[in-house]
Amino acid sequence: MSEAAAQQLQAFLQRVPYVRFLGMRAELAGDEMTAILPFSQHLVGNTMIPALHGGVIGAFLEMTALAQLSVTQGSAKVHKTIDVTIEYLRPGRAMTTYARAELRKVGRRVANVHVEAWQEQRSSPVAALRGHFLLSDPG
Amino acid sequence: MSDERDAFRRQMGQHMATTVPQAAALGFRFVSAGEARGSLEVPWREDLVGDPDTGVIAGGVVTSLLDHTCGLAVASAASTIPFGTATLDLRIDYMRPAAAKSGVTAEAHCYKLTRSIAFVRAQAWDADPADPIATAQAAFVLNRPPS
Secondary structure, eight states: OHHHHHHHHHHHHHHOHHHHHHTOEEEEETTEEEEEEOOOGGGEEETTTTEEOHHHHHHHHHHHHHHHHHHHHTOOSOOEEEEEEEEEOSOOBSSOEEEEEEEEEEOSSEEEEEEEEESSOTTSOSEEEEEEEEOOOOO | OHHHHHHHHHHHHHHHHHTSHHHHHHTOEEEEEETTEEEEEEOOOGGGEEETTTTEEOHHHHHHHHHHHHHHHHHHHHOSSOOEEEEEEEEEEEOSOOOTTOOEEEEEEEEEEOSSEEEEEEEEESSOTTSOSEEEEEEEEEEOOOO
16 A cells, blocks of 8 residues: 555645645655644744744644545545634644644545644644544545 | 724734734735724635645635634734733634635634633635635633733
């Protein structure tokens, strides 16, 4: 699976203009994907701390869920977000952020996905997302 | 006093739309601000597309817009002195995709403000406020200066 899955993932990331706007990348280790968001000045929401914009963190978590679904479903098509709940746990500092998605349930039409983002320590997450996604037909 | 507060809210809205790096990068524009309310918009741009098959603006852009507009509503409700806020949680329901090559406008209302927490509802639309693309519910923690 892994060669095809890696190609699937890169195809997904390269196709979406907004992924390039964020500067997001992703790597696969077997079937486990890690999304990577390098720090960039245009992602800042609070210049005093400085901290990443809450919307950027939410968007990164959502794109991580969509990318993981694209790998698992074997489709470069973008699935549709139904709803997301984002919990902010710590300020996103001016450094690289990582995220991993867990597909809790992939049904025929709807997937339930949990995503967690961290910076220096995986055990101290900066934010988490729970969401439902409407699956597009493969192709 | 109300003129003073309105002027302050407008100034704050302009400031939030143009000087916050992420807001400026997305091209946010200030629309309006009133008692516990705020509105911002983001024009469509090629590099903000989330689905290349349709040309629809990315959900992540709408997430940033809703979060930022909620922040404006909290600031409009809170005081004439700017202070920090941090998002605790944000729930977004996506009713439908925006129309292709369409910008998005968001409006937020801070319907309850306590000493330390603000509760906010918001919605986003492409053409008609009565036909939203997304609705949001958020809670913010306030970092007020010591009184």
